Amino acid sequence: MEARPQQLHHRDHRPGPxxxxxxxxxxxxxxxxxxxxxxxIARLRHVRPRYYGRWAAVALxxxxxxxxxxxxxxxxxxxxxxxxxxxxxxxMYGLLNTIWISIASMALGIVLGVLCAVGRGSPNxxxxxxxxxxAWFFRGTPVILQLLIWFNLALVFPRLGIHGLWQIRTVDxxxxxxxxxxxxxxxxxxxxxxxxxxxxxxxxxxxxxxxKSIGMSYTQALWRIIMPQAMRVVIPPLGNEFIxxxxxxxxxxxxxxxxxxxxxxxxxxxxxxxIELLMIxxxxxxxxxxxxxxxxxxLERRFGRGHAPGARx
Amino acid sequence: xxxPLVAALKVGKSYGGHAALADVTLDxxxxxxxxxxxxxxxxxxxxxxxxxxxxxxxxxALWVDGELTGYRLVGGALHPLGESEIARQxxxxxxxxQRFNLFPHMTALQNVVEGPVQVLKRxxxxxxxxxxxxxxxxxxxxxxxxxxxxxxxGQQQRVAxxxxxxxxxxxxxxxxxxSALDAELVGEVLKVMRDLAAxxxxxxxxxxxxxxxxxxxxxxxxxDEGRIVEIGTPAxxxxxxxxxxxxxxxxxxxxxxA
Numbered sequence: 001m002e003a004r005p006q007q008l009h010h011r012d013h014r015p016g017p018x019x020x021x022x023x024x025x026x027x028x029x030x031x032x033x034x035x036x037x038x039x040x041i042a043r044l045r046h047v048r049p050r051y052y053g054r055w056a057a058v059a060l061x062x063x064x065x066x067x068x069x070x071x072x073x074x075x076x077x078x079x080x081x082x083x084x085x086x087x088x089x090x091x092m093y094g095l096l097n098t099i100w101i102s103i104a105s106m107a108l109g110i111v112l113g114v115l116c117a118v119g120r121g122s123p124n125x126x127x128x129x130x131x132x133x134x135a136w137f138f139r140g141t142p143v144i145l146q147l148l149i150w151f152n153l154a155l156v157f158p159r160l161g162i163h164g165l166w167q168i169r170t171v172d173x174x175x176x177x178x179x180x181x182x183x184x185x186x187x188x189x190x191x192x193x194x195x196x197x198x199x200x201x202x203x204x205x206x207x208x209x210x211x212k213s214i215g216m217s218y219t220q221a222l223w224r225i226i227m228p229q230a231m232r233v234v235i236p237p238l239g240n241e242f243i244x245x246x247x248x249x250x251x252x253x254x255x256x257x258x259x260x261x262x263x264x265x266x267x268x269x270x271x272x273x274x275i276e277l278l279m280i281x282x283x284x285x286x287x288x289x290x291x292x293x294x295x296x297x298x299l300e301r302r303f304g305r306g307h308a309p310g311a312r313x
Numbered sequence: 314x315x316x317p318l319v320a321a322l323k324v325g326k327s328y329g330g331h332a333a334l335a336d337v338t339l340d341x342x343x344x345x346x347x348x349x350x351x352x353x354x355x356x357x358x359x360x361x362x363x364x365x366x367x368x369x370x371x372x373x374a375l376w377v378d379g380e381l382t383g384y385r386l387v388g389g390a391l392h393p394l395g396e397s398e399i400a401r402q403x404x405x406x407x408x409x410x411q412r413f414n415l416f417p418h419m420t421a422l423q424n425v426v427e428g429p430v431q432v433l434k435r436x437x438x439x440x441x442x443x444x445x446x447x448x449x450x451x452x453x454x455x456x457x458x459x460x461x462x463x464x465x466x467g468q469q470q471r472v473a474x475x476x477x478x479x480x481x482x483x484x485x486x487x488x489x490x491x492s493a494l495d496a497e498l499v500g501e502v503l504k505v506m507r508d509l510a511a512x513x514x515x516x517x518x519x520x521x522x523x524x525x526x527x528x529x530x531x532x533x534x535x536x537d538e539g540r541i542v543e544i545g546t547p548a549x550x551x552x553x554x555x556x557x558x559x560x561x562x563x564x565x566x567x568x569x570x571a
Contacts, residue, residue, distance in 0.1 A: 204414070206410060206412055206414040207414060207416065209367055209408075209410065209414065210410065210415070210416070210473075211416075212367065212400070212403060213365060213367070213403065213406075213407065213408035213410075213477070214407075214427065214432060214476065214479075215400055215401070215403050215404040215428060215432040215433075215480060216400065216428070216431060216432055217396060217400050218396055220431055220432070224427065224431055225416055225427075228418050229417065229418055303418075305418055305460065306417045306418045306419070306420075306460035306461065306462055307417065307462060
C-alpha cells in the first residue's frame, strides 16, 4: 500500500476514475510486494472463519437453560403429581375440546373471512358496506366481551324463532359450546377477512384479465385462478391466526366451556396442586401448537406449486 | 364481401376527461391480419382491450362476430349487458398479453385445459387431447408438465397462445406479444403467429415489430393520440405514408432499429 504513487492524487480530481486507478495501483503494488516476499498468491491456504462469538453465545444459553431447569426441578413443584395427571381423562377431554373448538371456529372464521374479503372487493356498494361493518364491529370489541354477550343473549332475546309459528327458549340453544363456537368464529372471521383481502390484492391484475379472456365469469376467476394464488400469501398468517386461536379459545372457559384450561383449573381447585397442573396445560398447548406448525409447513408446500422455494417473485 | 368480424364505428373511451380513444372506425374481415402500430399512449392497446371488453367503450359502437358488444339496444337506448352476457361474448375472441399472464399455479397443460373444461364444460380427457395437440402446434408438447416459472419468456408466450386457441376463438387479439421478450426469444413467438396467420386465423395485432407487420399483415393501422391516422396495406403505410405523423413515427422507429 505504501508503494502507491502519491502524485496520482493531484493529477486527477474526478472521484470515479481516480478511485479505480487507486485500487488498480494498490493491487499491483500488493502483488508486487508478495512476489518480492516469494509468495504465490494463487496457492495460498484459505483459512475457515472461526465463530468465537457463536460458541460463547451457545455456552451462555446452555448455562441459562441449566439454571432454569434446575430451579424448576428444585422448586416447590411436585413433579410426580404432574406426571400422574398428564394423561388424566378430564385433561384429555379438555384437550380434545380445545382442539375441536379451535378447528371448528377457525373453519367458521375462514368461511366468513373469505366472504367478507370478497365482499370488500365487490363492485356492489351495499355488499362492501356490510363487509366493512362486520370487520369493524368484530375487530372493535374484545373477544371476551363478545363471548359473554353471546352467552347472555337470552337477556335480550328470551325466545328465538318466529312469533306464533315456532319458538324456542334462547337458553336451550345458546349453550356454552354454541356461544364459544359462534363467538370465537365470528371474531376470527373479522381478522381473517383482512388476511384474505391482502392475499387477493397481492395477485396480479393481469390474472383477472387472463381469466376473463378465456371466458371465465368473475366467480370462476375468483375460485379457480385468484384464490389459489392468494392462498400462497395467506397461509403463513392464517397459520399464525390458528395458533393464536388455540390459545384464545381458553377464554371460553369463563362462559363454562370445558376446554383444557378450565378442566385443569377444576382439578387444582380440588387438589390444590396449582403449578403442577398448570405445567400440564402448558405442555399440552405446546404439543398442539407444534403439530399445527408442522401442518402449516405442509400447506405452504401444497400452495407453493409453481413457485421455486426462495426464488419468489 | 361478407360481414366483417370486427366492426368499430366511432368508438370512444375516456378516462376522467382524457380521451384515450376517439372516433375509431375500423372493419376487420374474417381471415384478415390487421397490425396496429403507433407511439406508446396512442390508444392501440386500449382499442384492443375494448374489442375484448376488458374496457367498456363510452362512445360509438363495436360489433364482434355480428353482435353488438357490451350493450343491448332497447327502445332507442343502449343498456349495458350483464357480466355473464359479456363473458359469453368474449368467448369469440382470444387474447394474448404483453406479460403472458399464464396462471402460475398451473402447469402448461393445465393452463391450456382450464378454459375448455371450466367454461366450455368439455370432459377432461377430451380437453387434454386437444391441449396436447395445441401445445404440439406451438412446439411445446415436451413442456406440458412444466410450470410457467420453469419456462422462458418465449415459451410462456407460446403456451399463452395455445391457451387462447383452446377456446376455439374466431378472432385472436395480440397486445404487444413480443415486447416483454429478450431479443433472441422474439423469433419463436413471431413464427407461431406467422403460422397462425397462414392457417387463416383473423388477427388484430398491436406490435412494434414493423418487419412482422410488413410481412404478415394484410393491412396496417397507424394510430396516434387515440385516433386512427392512416390505414393501408403494409407497403402503402411503410413505403409511401401520406401523413406527416406516420412519416415521423416510421423515421424515428427505423433510425432506432438501424
